[in-house]
Amino acid sequence: MKEIIELLKENLGNIIKDIKVHNDKRIYLTIEKEDIKSCTKIIFKDRNARYIIASGIENFDSFEILYHFGFDKSGTIVSIRTYLDKEKPEIESLTDIIPGISYIEREMWELLGINFTGHPELKHFLLRDDWEKGNYPLRKETYEQ
Amino acid sequence: MRVKKPKIRELKEAVKGAFSKPYTTDFPYKSHTPPLRYRGKPEYNKDVCVGCGACFQVCPAKAIEMVDKIENHTATRTLIQHPSQCIFCGECERNCITKEGIKLTTKFDIAYFNERDTLDSIEHKLIICQHCGTVIGTEKHLQWVLKRIGNLGFAQPVLLTQLMEMLKVKTDFEEKVVTPIQRTDMLKIVCPKCRRIAFISDEKKGR
Amino acid sequence: MNLKTKALKKSLWVYHMSGGSCNNCDIEILDCLTPKFDIERFGMVLVGSPRHADVLLCTGIVNKKCVERVKEVYKQTAKPCVVVAIGSCACSGGMFRDGYQMGGPLDTIIPVDVYIPGCPPKPEAMIAGIVKFLEKLK
Amino acid sequence: MNNKQQNTKKVVVPIGPYHPLLEEPEFFALYCEGEKVVDVEWQAGYNHRGIEKLSESKHWDQVTFLVERICGICSTSHPFAYCNSVEDLLGITVPERARYIRSIIGELERLHSHLLWVGLAGHFLGYNTVFMWAWKYREPVLDIFEIISGNRNHYAMFKVGGVRRDIENEDIPKIRKVLGELKGQIEMLTGAVLDDPVLAARLKGVGVLTKEHIKNFGAVGPVARASGVDIDVRRDDPYAAYPLVEWKVITTENGDVFDKAVVRLLECFESIKIISQCLDAIEGKKGEIQGEIREVPPGEGIGRHEAPRGECFHYIRSDGTNRPVRHKIRAPSYVNIPTFKASCIGQTIADVAIILAGVDPCYCCTERVAIYDAEKKKKLYDFKYLVEKSKEKTEKIRKEI
Amino acid sequence: MKKLFIDYDRFLNVPDDGIRCSYKMHPENNGIISLREEIAFLFACRRCEDYPCVNSCPTGALKREEGIIKRSNVICISCKTCSLACPFGTILQELIPRIVSRCDVCIGRLKEGEQPLCVKTCTNGALGYIEEEEIKDRTDIYTIGDHIIVRVFNWLHTYGIKK
Amino acid sequence: MNINIWFLPIAISFGTAFVHLIIKKAGRNVRKWVSLAGALAVVFSCLYSMYINYNVLSSGEILGLLFAILISFIGLFSISFSQWYNPEASFVYDGLLFLFLGGMLGVVLVHSLIALYIYWEIMTVASFFLVLFSDTDEARKASLKYIIMTGAGSIFLLFGILGIWLLEENILWKHIFFFCVLVGTGIKAGIFPLHTWLPDAHPAAPTPVSSMLSGVMIKTGIYTLIRFYFIIFKPSWSIGWETVMMILGILTLLGGVFLALIQHDIKRLLAYHSISQIGYIFLGIACGTTIGLAGALYHTINHAIFKSLLFLGAGVLIKATGSRNLDDYGGLAKKLPLTFGVMTVAALSISGVPPFNGFVSKWIIYQALLTKNNGISTFAFIAALLGSVLTLASFVKVINDSFMGVRKKDISAEHFEISPFMNIPLVLLSAGCLLFGLFSGFITERFLFPSIGEYVLLNIELIKMASYYGWLAISILAVIFITGRRWIRRARKTDTFFGGEILSSETTAFDGTHFYGTVKEITPLKKFYTAEVRGILDIYQVALMSLPRTGKFFINIAVKAVDSLYTRGSIFLNSWVDRLKLLQNGLLAKYLVWFFAGIIIIMEVIRR
């Protein structure tokens, strides 16, 4: 646990904006969205963390994506948090680093309206193909005036 | 573990199968009793349920419908359990304030052709606010509360009237509360909101 | 009751389709085939194509993506066929009634003959439901 | 030479949405050349019920039922992971008896789920005898569930902070008896599967997943363990009673369907071991089974559980009310199914069936997110409306046909 | 700094679902309900010696902490028993829902000069979004935290009992 | 016997060819009727000579006449068909057709071997130009291959004929001559290692021509072989050859059908089937018994019927869709019901499904093989049965691909079955398929036995019984259909079931490419197929490859030759009169030199 924090600091020291240690096994990092690619490369490729999932959340003033990675030796989960613009949610796709992330990115695309640049096939996955554009089910309601 | 005995085990088991009694139940021919704790169709217990509506609130599937009907002076609350929507989770039973008001029976054979055949409903008399006409609670619920908190409840005039009702004491609370509500009206059958208004009415005036 | 109806009652071929269920109803349907319940006793078998089916067992809430498909399958089933809604999901939507993906409980999409609520209905309940229906058929 | 210029047109062989292979509706378009599969497209969403979204409108307590209904096969793993996640948020531990009971339920479920898998795999292979036998052996486990929880499948045992129902002491001997019988039967089944040359011919070397695949797709559970990736949440991130009992993680090296079967079968023995130890621990004792939780403060929590199919992952965020703000559910199948693509290509249609089965996919939990109708704040369907609408529709359709 | 002003007693006449809320993290959220609940327990409650409410509650969701009643929103099943038991009409039925809402006082979400949605939709002036000075001269004014001002007929205050 | 009548068919053919030459300026409409009249006349003359001479003919002559009738009928049908198929063809084409016809008739009708050889060459040259006719790259290559291979065959044949002329008692020479004859006729007939011109030439030729090539021309090889084997070299001395021929037959049969299984080009596929059916005939002959001969003859007739039917049917498909590739077809049954019907009949016949004709003849061959009863014939029997199943498999693919399933593009209405020129041959041929199966007893007794010259020990009763069952089946089918028509109309139409998913039909057309994918993957077959792809099985290619130097030299010459041949060839085709130019150089010249040299040698020999 200590080692993992050390390791993260060592490898990602300059990238990490914020580190929150929830408890022994849960670590939340915050990074800028531009760094996501280099960060995952280090964590996933070099440090051999297991990709678990990504989860997107809509906040009031931003979108937030959490990329969860597991270090299975110690049972630690490192969640990398990035914030995206509310107006134009966009982030680089990680499909070329983690092939398995493709589906969740598609899902976030259709359910949350986050655009993943560089994703090979952003098309409907869970919803019907004729799903109405701009209706993103997982977004919280927009303001009613 | 890896002993090579291809097919022999299977054949043995097959032969065993062929010459033993079938494992199949006799179900439709003989009736089947599910275990005691089987979570079957929920049913109201007419004697115990007090109509508080907690089951309606906790039901994750919203399978219980609560309808309050107010028709001049007689108000009833109907709780309808829809087996067609029920997920048989048992939450209603677990959370029932009387513990016994609704019970998951062991009835499993609830197939129906028309939903109306299976609905289980219970009716309660409602006490409504004499002032504003909103629902206060069911008669039985009030009595239940009273029983539960004993004399603590005497501070609550609505409970008190219930007690009188139970004791068959004739009361003249029937008269309609006049508007604007006054402090004296708090002793009538009024809803918490009206009671609050009654309480603060003259105190505010006093300012 | 003529011979053909009698035969129909003795030989119901089941096609099972799921319109967005939690799987459990489906598993319980399969369970009906297995030694404990063995609906083959009554001549019921699970078939792979709705063309062969006499009974459509439908589970799940029938979500929006499935609506068309369910209709399609119903049209492709050889009549007379019995549609059975298995599980609370199919009967009314159950827990997921308020979800947006809800395409409507089964009976708003195709005519349903028997409803077997339960989450999941135990195999006995399914058998009992079908027996009930057969009795009605008389 | 005409053979050379043979055009490489592909044909789409649809598997699904309604297909006997799939319990749930799901659509796989197999792009084939002859019987050989050259590409697979997975189209999901037939099972999508919007649970993640629905969960935002349900009480912490009700969410257990909702997530339970993500899936019926391992209906306890989602509540398990969910409860773990809320407890992680709260930073509490549950009473000891509850921990044991949780483990017992989890492992019993693993037993029935693995047996179910063995049966289904047999079914897909056309080996109906195995199907019937495995499901027959599974039946007592369900009966046990029915006795202790009141339902064969959706047990409703879990609760944030503990368990809802106790395992009565008088039921424990029954469980032990079933376990004893099961052990012999699974031994038979294991032997039968391992020794059968025909099965070996069908399964060995089919649908091989390398460690690289596993890593790339993040596959978990028996799928990963069959490829020699040694992960198991129960050991790596101990929870419930798992750190308190003796057991071991099964791994094999080849990553083909045969190995997946072996892993699952051997895991059954471990499960039996765990259950017996847990039963020893609670037998004859009394104890709290629920902790009291009065408030869920704002924060976030992650819960994991090693479901029969692999790691089940729940992420919840609370804002201090009594329902989650965000509930992300990552079911094992979500990461396991994509491996199917890697392992299917180049195989024949006949093998696709068993490869799919090897992953043991369940789509229901892969597709849980949902939508809440923003316009109508009231219930979408009230009861009368329902009845009327259905009648109307039915008439219309009857006329149509 | 503008604060949210709540005239608690005026609410007694406000129709139930008249007010909307812009806290959209949950569907059907109406933050004002939770504020009202809090205010009710803080100011409207008479702190009965032997609290009929707590005693009547069948689940133990109500608890008295430092004299103030607190309802656990996880445990409460919204059975309304406490509401019936309270002699003073403190616990209104709509204030003890099963699913609670949340108000963040719209912090950080308002544009310049904008009022929270609840204020905008409240028709009879029970709510306001105002500078503290504006209501200095009115009676029964209390502040909760940094962002909320309440006007409520406070029994405790009237009778000289400090919180 | 009336010699005039005897040669009447040949004369008429050549005459018609000449007439075409004369009326070359006349419109196609005129030439159409001339062609038809000519072809009809040929048919009638053949029938007539059969009719009036039936009682006086020797068995060998009946055999020849039988072939002649066959040739004339197929010729008539093909010519009629080609009026629809090649409406714009020039007079050259028509003329060549008749020349070809005449050549073939000559081969089977003449008595003298020398004359046979001459007609043989006429036939070869005429067919060469017909293959070349469409003048595409493919056609050029195929025709070159064809002419080189058959040219070589001719030389062998000539050598054989000469040898017979010199007929010595020396056994060794006899064997050598027989070998030559075998090679010579084998190339024509398409015996296994020598078959390779066939799958190239058939697709390249215009469809009616392929129908004639495959339906009858390769039968002239069979005819010649029969003549040599049964009449000139008696089977009794040729014990060794029996085994060789048996093995060749097995190879031809299985090789052909296995290669056919994976073809996508419909004509190529049919060509390979011709090879495999020739294998059956060869097996029959190889038995050396009369039963075998009867089977072989019967199968020859049947093969002519169904194979030309198949080619003509394929012609309809090609014309309608503009493609020879099976994958481009699909769902044509709705548009071309007649073609669908006749092709199905033909497919069932060729696969030997009772009660169609293919079954009976194959059955006789099986009997022959079984009665032969030595080791190799047992295996030949197995191979033959297997071949029959494989044929079925292959044709299931054809039927499935072309007629079932869905059509991607629509075909224009002019290709529908409206032309009687095309419909009547198809219908008559398919009727032939059925009748030759149902009246097999009659046919064997009245035609085959006389042509063999003795009553064969064959269980005619059984054949009759089989055809009785055929009648039974057909009548039951008919009854069911007549009674069930109303009921069928009542049946509800629905969409296809794809597990409930709505899919476009294009993506789900499971056609030929996919059908036998697995077969290709099986290890020994895989080798076989890769070998075939690499051309190892093609002796033409092997010859080109295995003699590097000569090969190079050969190729050099070939390239030059091809060049000049193409230019010349097309010029030749365009101007019949200018044909003398061709003799200036080029391969054809060489070929003609061989040809004439051969004749001169023969003349010399005759004079001696």
Added chain:
Amino acid sequence: MSAIYIFLSFVMVFLSFSICGMLAMWMDRKVTARLQFRVGPPWYQNFADFIKLTGKETLIPEKANTFMFIAAPVLGLIATTIAGTIILLILKNQVSFSTDAILILYLLTIPSLSIILGGSASGNVLAAVGISREMKLLLGYELPFICTLVISAIKSGTTTSLGSIIQFQQQNGMILGSFSGVIGFIIGVLSLQGKLGLVPFDLAEAEGELAGGSLIEYSGILLGLFKLTKAILLIAGPLLLISLYLGGFSISSITGVITGILKYILILVLFILIKNTNPRLRIDQTLKLFWGWLTLLGFAGILLAIAGW
């Protein structure tokens, strides 16, 4: 043998074989069920199925070729019945023609062919996969089946007349009694298993993969006809095998009938056992099995037979 006589026997065979076949199918289902600890269907199950199917609506897919779609099952039924008739007539009169076994062989491929044509006509891709498998399967089992036939033929003195084969066996004992006989019998059982589409070789209708495979589009009476064909085939196939290897089925005496039924049941039980202890094979494995091992075995059998073993 007059035409009327043949026709009458045709009808009789149709009735009796289909009834017996359905009973055999019931037995198959029942025994299977018992092996799996189940109760299994009642004896009238298959009749009920068939009657029900006649009462059901028949659907014809729009894309299908109607003629072929309807003709195929009829064709298969007629061919199988004819095969049955021939076998029965031979068994009855003990007279037959040379090579009638080949005729039967050919007729017995027609049911498969009819499935193939029907599946092909239905225009469904799953059916197409199914029929391509069925076709390959046909290719596969035909070769060893021919070997079976040849072995028996050689053993009984090179005759492919069933009658003489039976007569030979009556005089010299069952062919099964020799080495090559055993080989031939085993191959025969396996190939018949394939012909009947029973489990290790049921890939054409593979429920699990192809949703009913080649029959996916069939419904109502047409499906019933296919079932009927299967039922008749379930009698005719084993009868052929009995005639070839087990000394025939004498229907003239009671003991003959009883031993015949016992022989039949022996074969049926073999079928059921094989069916229930094996998973379905892949198509290439099937082909390898049939064209590889079984054919080699068959050839070995033939050589043994030629050598007189």
